[in-house]
Amino acid sequence: MTIATASRHWPAQGLARVPYWVYSDEDLYAQEQARIFRGRTWNFLCLEAELPGPNTYCRSSLGEMPIVVARDNAGAVHAFENRCAHRGSLLCLKERGAAKEIVCVYHNWTYDLAGNLTGVAFRRGLGGKGGMPKDAKPEEHGPRKLRVETLAGLVFGTFSADTPSLADYLGPEIAARIRRVMRAPVKLLGGYSQVLPSNWKLYMENVKDSYHASLLHAFFTTFRLHRLSQKGGVIISDAGGNHTTYSMAADVAGKEYEQAGMRSAQDDFRLEAPELLTTVDEYGDGVGIQILGVFPSFVLQQIRNSLAVRRVVPQGLERTELVWTAFGFTTDDEALTELRLRQANLIGPAGYVSMEDGAATGFVQRSARAAGDELSVVEMGGHGTSSEDNRVTEAAVRGFWKDYRGHMGL
């Protein structure tokens, strides 16, 4: 335990309580960058489809650290810090592109697509004057490299040599649920990002909170896209931080929400254009919704035929950028692409079933500032972090905190 966290102690009640200072402590935020994002975790960097051929690159991040992800001439994927060995300027300024080498704009130092320094302008000076000493070794200050692994079209990176393999980190059940969604080569449909006025952990908790979805998002409940009475469950990895929630599309026609007078059940709300929700069971397993989270910053979403990856980028204690990339598959026909584009009305900052998440996490953040040592209650489904065959539980939220505390020594 370090000095900064020594003054912080997790409440004795364990995982069923979360102190509000976790969202409002600057020191803790700084330590998360080192211990979590640059620590023993796998972070989603991009889709392989975002590196469409040899000699292509895109920008990403590892927490707040800017990252370049690149595919070299031989097709291998690399990731390294977006920082020049010389004076630390960003190397890649464009979001994505094609290049055989990367040239720092500041002083023209050049790099290959694995992040190796390959050239220093005027290294030997001019006419025997200037330049670097013969024994200078600028290569030793090169951008730090990440370990990279890919799984089913997803590129993950880790900064630590001690992180277990991606397969071990995810666990077999979560890896299988990723492979389920990524059933064919990816075709990008597009993206956007949402700036959330909250700490990054509030968003990851929200993703893992299978209890809130049908209560906050009235659209889900009203159109029977997602009700807690529908068959489903939550799968949680041993470490706690990776999870999948899923629910079957089949409607059970229950009236539990209506009878309880819940705001989220609007009996008189009908769609004039129900084609918005036209769905094909492309996986053939009847699962209508599967939301999957990988600690600390990755979300993979299947909401009917709307597929997307979401990358959580902390940008300060109370600001988080959520980068959405929607996709289909190269095997999709025009009709399926159109379904996905239409169902994209459900997701993102304007999404019928997701716009509320941006607001709700902000509501918690605003009260957390003043709540300090008060505790929030995470007791639905008890105190454990095991997989369950229902979703009236906060087990995956507790799982997040179990993993978090392990990394942070809290």
Next chain:
Amino acid sequence: MDVALHFKVQDLNARYVHAIDEDQLEQWPDFFAEDGRYRITTAENVERGLPLSLMYATSRAMMRDRVNSLRNANVYESQRYRHAVGTPLIEPDQDGIVRAVTNFLVARIMHTGETMLFATGRYEDRIALAGDARPHFVEKTVILDSRQIDTLLAIPL
């Protein structure tokens, strides 16, 4: 320059943004053809040739669903927009349709009083002006300059 044509397009734009800014969202679908198309996307998606939208409707009925959901289902803090629209660039298309490109700035005013520059971009419109019908949009594509949306995008732009 066809001054009358310009006036018609500018009048349509003025009435369109007025309806949104004055919270007359129920009128919003009526600015479109019955099978009119409305979508919001980003300049980045357009430049990359990617078809994803933030909002996407292919009929007035889908737009009415959006308004109905905003009024009755979705949860968001009370907020209003204030649009400022530029002078449209106009090119005649065919069959009484004109193409218009109009810049916009939108400020968002929260119930708390917090006001921010929420969105900038351009409307790329196809507008029906011929015949007896009131001028209306056959297609309206809202292209945002930035890919970033603050918190959420509830009200159409």
